[in-house]
Amino acid sequence: MRVCGVVQGVGFRPFVYRIASDGRLAGHIGNDTDGVTIEVEGSSDEVTRFLTRLREEAPPMARIDSIEVGELPPTGEAGFSIVESLVLGRVSTGIPADAATCADCRRELMDPYDRRYRYPFLNCTNCGPRFTITGSIPYDRPQTSMAVFPMCAACQAEYDDPRNRRFHAQPNACAQCGPHVWLCDADGLEIPSDDPITACIDRLMAGAIVAIKGVGGFHLGVDATNEPAVMRLRERKRRQGKPLAVMVRDLEVARELCELSEDEMGLMLLPARPIVLARSKDANGIAPSVAPGVPWLGVFLPYAPLQHLLFADDRVRALVMTSANLSEEPIAIDNDEARARLGAIADAFLMHNREILQRCDDSVVAVVDGAPQLLRRARGFVPLAVELPIDAPPLLAVGGHLKSVFTLARGRFAYQSQHLGDLESLSSLGFFEESLAHLMRTFEIEPEAVAHDMHPGYMSTSWARTWAEARGLPLIAVQHHHAHIAACMAEHATEGPVIGLSLDGTGYGTDGHIWGGEVLVCSLREFTRFAHLDYVPMPGGDAAVREPWRMAFGHLHAAGLDTGAGPMLSLLGGTAQETRVLTQMIERKINAPLTSSLGRLFDAAAAVILGRRKVDYEAQPAIELEGIAAEEPDDAAPYPIALESGEWPREPARLNVHALWRQMLQELKTGVPKARIAASFHSGIAHGFAQAAGAAREATGIDTVVLSGGVMHNRRLTRLLRRELETQGFRVLRHRSVSPGDGGLSYGQAAVAAAILRAR
Ligand code: ZN
Ligand code: ZN
Ligand code: FE
Numbered sequence: 203m204r205v206c207g208v209v210q211g212v213g214f215r216p217f218v219y220r221i222a223s224d225g226r227l228a229g230h231i232g233n234d235t236d237g238v239t240i241e242v243e244g245s246s247d248e249v250t251r252f253l254t255r256l257r258e259e260a261p262p263m264a265r266i267d268s269i270e271v272g273e274l275p276p277t278g279e280a281g282f283s284i285v286e287s288l289v290l291g292r293v294s295t296g297i298p299a300d301a302a303t304c305a306d307c308r309r310e311l312m313d314p315y316d317r318r319y320r321y322p323f324l325n326c327t328n329c330g331p332r333f334t335i336t337g338s339i340p341y342d343r344p345q346t347s348m349a350v351f352p353m354c355a356a357c358q359a360e361y362d363d364p365r366n367r368r369f370h371a372q373p374n375a376c377a378q379c380g381p382h383v384w385l386c387d388a389d390g391l392e393i394p395s396d397d398p399i400t401a402c403i404d405r406l407m408a409g410a411i412v413a414i415k416g417v418g419g420f421h422l423g424v425d426a427t428n429e430p431a432v433m434r435l436r437e438r439k440r441r442q443g444k445p446l447a448v449m450v451r452d453l454e455v456a457r458e459l460c461e462l463s464e465d466e467m468g469l470m471l472l473p474a475r476p477i478v479l480a481r482s483k484d485a486n487g488i489a490p491s492v493a494p495g496v497p498w499l500g501v502f503l504p505y506a507p508l509q510h511l512l513f514a515d516d517r518v519r520a521l522v523m524t525s526a527n528l529s530e531e532p533i534a535i536d537n538d539e540a541r542a543r544l545g546a547i548a549d550a551f552l553m554h555n556r557e558i559l560q561r562c563d564d565s566v567v568a569v570v571d572g573a574p575q576l577l578r579r580a581r582g583f584v585p586l587a588v589e590l591p592i593d594a595p596p597l598l599a600v601g602g603h604l605k606s607v608f609t610l611a612r613g614r615f616a617y618q619s620q621h622l623g624d625l626e627s628l629s630s631l632g633f634f635e636e637s638l639a640h641l642m643r644t645f646e647i648e649p650e651a652v653a654h655d656m657h658p659g660y661m662s663t664s665w666a667r668t669w670a671e672a673r674g675l676p677l678i679a680v681q682h683h684h685a686h687i688a689a690c691m692a693e694h695a696t697e698g699p700v701i702g703l704s705l706d707g708t709g710y711g712t713d714g715h716i717w718g719g720e721v722l723v724c725s726l727r728e729f730t731r732f733a734h735l736d737y738v739p740m741p742g743g744d745a746a747v748r749e750p751w752r753m754a755f756g757h758l759h760a761a762g763l764d765t766g767a768g769p770m771l772s773l774l775g776g777t778a779q780e781t782r783v784l785t786q787m788i789e790r791k792i793n794a795p796l797t798s799s800l801g802r803l804f805d806a807a808a809a810v811i812l813g814r815r816k817v818d819y820e821a822q823p824a825i826e827l828e829g830i831a832a833e834e835p836d837d838a839a840p841y842p843i844a845l846e847s848g849e850w851p852r853e854p855a856r857l858n859v860h861a862l863w864r865q866m867l868q869e870l871k872t873g874v875p876k877a878r879i880a881a882s883f884h885s886g887i888a889h890g891f892a893q894a895a896g897a898a899r900e901a902t903g904i905d906t907v908v909l910s911g912g913v914m915h916n917r918r919l920t921r922l923l924r925r926e927l928e929t930q931g932f933r934v935l936r937h938r939s940v941s942p943g944d945g946g947l948s949y950g951q952a953a954v955a956a957a958i959l960r961a962r
Pocket of ligand 2: 353354355356357358375376377378379380
């Protein structure tokens with residue numbers, strides 16, 4: 203049998219050893235380049251049973267993609283053995299992802315009679331750190347940060363015993379031989395105590411901010427029910443508004459804080475233990491500053507033994523556990539680096555001496571319109587491959603600018619990097635390069651082409667140019683919204699053609715304008731623009747993103763509404779002087795680029811409906827607008843959007859929102875509740891784009907619609923669009939395991955580049 207998939211470093215060989223021994227089968231198992239090879243010999247009943255168990259009882263971290271079975275003449279040998287790995291050629295199965303502490307290990311952790319009682323680094327082949335502690339391939343203890351901890355005799359015996367749960371568990375350790383924790387103050391001086399974990403909890407419960415070293419980096423921990431403490435964390439971290447994730451003791455506590463569906467609980471229990479965005483309950487005791495202005499809360503469960511020990515104390519129910527960094531910088535991993543960067547934020551540090559070799563933030567998922575959707579792909583998912591629908595030569599796709607993720611591809615596999623943050627600072631670029639070097643080594647991929655965004659101003663674009671030039675590699679520029687749609691197509695293994703609704707914040711268009719409300723007709727290789735939101739000016743350029751009232755002004759001006767009048771001024775909260783300046787910018791076309799962005803239309807609507815003049819974090823206005831609409835039923839009457847038909851494929855149609863603005867302002871004036879207005883706005887957008895998709899089908903005969911782009915984080919809009927499109931008889935494809943936002947961009951670029959290179 204040849205078994206392919208994630209079957210190395212996940213306890214697969216001991217599992218096979220066990221089931222073979224149960225059936226008294228002779229034979230052997232060994233790792234090979236793409237998985238494992240197994241030979242078994244015995245009675246045909248037992249061999250059949252073996253095959254069934256192989257399929258049905260594989261260990262939790264394993265993922266079987268295929269089992270090929272062939273027959274060989276019997277050899278008459280006796281006994282089953284695990285043979286040394288004969289690594290021929292390249293290792294495509296590479297390094298497994300990190301997995302949360304398994305139930306067996308959790309039981310040992312809390313068992314006073316177990317030799318690993320309260321040992322914060324226990325793990326086994328079914329659980330523990332993998333990717334984050336590995337420096338290079340093959341995944342073996344000497345290549346991990348466990349190399350400096352020689353195993354004691356007891357641990358070594360477990361490691362060597364194929365019947366043991368810790369057989370070849372690379373990070374195996376105990377209190378005698380493995381890493382340990384300590385608590386220190388902001389100056390790095392150890393705080394003496396018998397039990398650093400209890401001492402840490404004492405401080406947390408007194409309102410202190412503690413930097414806690416985790417699996418993929420440090421967290422900043424603070425009592426989630428202590429409002430002044432959370433406020434202090436926000437001030438020190440210089441992070442306003444943006445919701446903070448909350449780690450909870452168990453599912454029971456999670457259900458006290460949030461409305462959780464079965465699916466959402468299922469997501470919380472994934473071995474990756476991602477952050478799950480769920481509807482928060484009223485008066486749940488969580489400090490208001492944790493997630494101000496939004497009805498959702500990001501909750502997740504402890505996934506490392508150290509975290510389980512924190513929550514084993516009765517006092518601890520919910521802790522803010524946010525990535526330890528300043529705004530969008532990379533997460534801190536090294537002890538000295540953490541002290542230097544976090545010294546002004548944290549009151550104390552819960553340190554340990556197992557080095558983190560790969561930075562990896564927590565992953566984020568949500569159930570959107572009844573289906574799970576990965577919003578940030580990091581710890582627990584990286585470096586697992588995502589399939590491509592066509593063969594790719596070895597290539598690198600560098601992604602976008604914000605929420606950067608790159609992709610390495612070869613053959614049918616795409617390897618996405620972990621979430622790297624915004625490529626605005628040198629430290630983020632350093633993280634990008636560090637991770638690229640590591641994954642190129644891990645998967646032995648030497649890119650032969652480089653795909654990048656068309657935006658000439660992205661740091662990723664100039665980086666790609668320099669890097670490709672130095673290596674003499676061809677560059678492939680991929681339009682931003684085409685890449686979004688291609689990512690979703692590739693995830694669903696379709697090459698198209700499809701109608702793509704690329705609903706997004708910002709992306710550079712082929713006409714030099716800023717796109718983002720796009721109806722595309724595309725295949726993986728190419729696209730044409732069928733329709734788009736009509737262009738409006740963005741007075742001040744990027745300033746209009748930070749100050750959505752400017753965007754509202756741009757929209758109102760474009761709709762021919764009297765922006766100079768008194769009531770309008772009070773609506774935007776501006777001064778007469780400000781509106782004069784903005785009017786001049788627009789009329790003289792100075793620093794007022796044109797945009798068709800739907801994200802910016804949400805910003806503008808939020809500025810008018812909620813009176814939000816400035817944003818604290820990306821997409822905040824849209825998130826708040828969706829938040830207040832959440833109470834309203836889905837069937838709110840849509841505001842009108844007119845489709846002004848173009849001459850496809852020569853000229854795209856335009857979605858005109860003038861009437862939408864007029865009716866919205868009218869209803870605001872007559873005192874219609876803001877929640878209703880926000881709901882009608884969502885309905886109008888969904889209806890307008892569904893209408894455009896219908897027109898595209900008439901023109902092309904294509905009846906598959908693909909939904910992508912950052913605006914698809916909006917659950918309400920996703921739900922409304924999907925329903926309306928399905929009612930019209932469309933097949934609707936949405937993202938599942940690749941982010942609809944810019945985190946999924948590089949995967950889409952890789953798919954487009956593969957299609958272009960194949961055609962060449
Ligand atoms: Zn375990
Ligand atoms: Zn030991
Ligand atoms: Fe985008």
